[in-house]
Amino acid sequence: MWKFLIRRVLQIVLTLYLFATIVFFIVYLQPGDISQVYINNPKLPPEAREALKRQLGLDQPPHIQYLNFMRNLVTGNLGISFSEYPRPVWDIIKERLPRTVALFLIATLIYYALGFHLGKLIAWRRKGLLDYSATIVGVVLFTVYTPWFAYLIIWIFGYKLGWFPLGKFLDPVLWRRYDVPANEVFGLMLTVGGAAILFLLAVYVLGRKLHLPPLPRALMNFGALGLAGGSVAYLLWGPEFQPYGLLARDILWHMVLPVTTVTLIAFGGAMLLMRDSMLEVIKEDYVLAAKAKGLPDKVVRDKHAARNALLPMITSFVLALAFVVDGGIITETVFSWKGMGLTLLDAVTNEDLPLAVGTFVFTGIFALIAHLIADIAYAYLDPRIRYE
């Protein structure tokens, strides 16, 4: 296990290095560097231009620039944004990250749960009507032209029916009354949600480890679910926690449409993956044996087949979590959800090089670390990999 882990960590470090180098080559080593935009300003006297160039380190030979770039990355110095001068890039990322993570984490959890259950069902009844219809609907939604689809969703539910707010992640009129930064609320939401999930997971694992009979275990699980749900509801509505509960509810309210959109778009991929994985497992002898000893169909499907088909789903899930930071640039743009994706797009269109590079590099690093976590989870769940 340790050998495997160390090898993977070394590989990830190598990969990170490769990633950073590629970014450097793309961004800094092209003819006519970015400083030209500012250096060619006729209002700047030549001395000021030289000073600027020296400040940006552009008078150095490429290999020194490369070393500088790497040193800055390692020390976490991502520079200062041009378009939001003088805010450091790291500051902006810290502000935008929780919004994106909150939105896409919830969406990813939902669409994987949906994909898991649907994939399980359609693989079990292969070539049935449900299989064909779910595959066709799933693929069409998976490849749907996202901007158009998102605008349609906004039009139907936000405009025509008026059920949900149109765009933005909060209601400015409401927020003006309270002097609370949005990020504080996002941070609280993420903490509470994470704690609730960890609690549920702990109860579930405990139940399995104790080898309780099915009924008490089910009672325990449902009790934990009720407890977690109740405390979250109390935090949201309880008078002691206002205005935080109210503001969190406002954010959740704004989150419904984007989460729905992402779920509809993405569940097809998870569903088809689960279907393929399940089809492979169904052929195994132990499934046949379980059927032969007369277990109910549902038990064979859910307990014998689906759990063993879960492995590829977990890898894919963690990799999807890696792209939580990348976000849907499209979703964020259409819903004007000012997160990482929209920040990157804005930085690029405003020619804000430090911010664009910073966001991009951060996304890549986050993705690689998630990849490492996926590997660890995989090794934990599948002993064949551990003892290779």
Place this chain on the structure above:
Amino acid sequence: MAVPAPPLKKPPKGRHLEAPWRARLRLLRRGLAGSWGMFWESRIGPLGLFIIAFYGLLALAHPILMATVWADERDVYDPKHGYDPQIIYGGFDGRLQSTVAPGSDDYYVDANGDGRPDYIYAGWDGVLQSKAVGDDKYRGGPAPPSLRHWLGTDPWGRDVFSQLAFSARAEFFLGVMAALITVVIGTLVAAISAYYGGFVDTFFMRLADVVLLFPVIAFLIVLGSMFQLNLYSLAVVLGVINGFGGITIVLKSQALSIKVRPFVEAAKVAGGSHMHIIVRHIIPNLLPLSFLYMMFNVTSAIFSEAVLSFFGILNIDMSWGIMVQMANIAGYLQGGAITKAWWIFFPASISITLLCAAFYFVGRGLDEIVNPRLRKV
């Protein structure tokens, strides 16, 4: 004592021994027939083929229509620079003759000079909306579908159907070109790294890890802001990125299983060079799987183009993505405006969706043939 060789079977009278190419053709035909049966059985594969054929015909139709039906009015139906004066001025002959009707803010236009108003400029709603008197059809701005313009016109008076058909060709070109590059690179890299192993293998697999985790759309946005990306360079960039990405991992594992097959050993024993074994034995056996992944890559290439065009990052003058982007810029995509001129972006959006889905369907259909694990027991 040597076993005597069995006597050669004589070919039946009147028939020569089958020529090798003919035997190969026969085997190929039999193989294709079996594969086609499985493909047909998958149901979604043929559905995808049908949609692709439809858009293929649409792409072919454009030059034909330009040469025949629209030949007299090429300026009107040009997808990029077209302009229909009849739509904008409602059949007006060039002289703006407007009179203010008594008691009304509307401008009446006398088009044929007979002293009676023919068209009315009905107010200003962001776009000029004029309509014929006694006719509910709005003129100016995006014109709704009619016999003259099957899918209407966009706000600048260009024919939407012409744009749609014209862009279909570009989408096919981009998708197939990018996917071909991907598959060629992916197959070569997979065959080489599986065959040689060692450092080459490690390097390409780590590279694939990086590419796989690359936020591709974000990367292309960054790239598009630094370089001018047109259709050709986008196809090359997409093809190369995907070529070193996940496809190499899948193809490599397949190549590894081919490498240990007896015929590769036999070729080695017979003195085949590395190059010979890779090109003649490993790659041909990889091709079915490569072809399958090509379909998924066509989908992702078309989709990437549409998204990047939507953000206005590409240097392309007409495509389905550009059509939607222009509708968005003109404000027809947001809020209540979405129903006002649906014809300027619905056809393009649906086309992107359907064509992407079609290639995906074909890929899924091929999956049933190529991937024995998915075959029904």
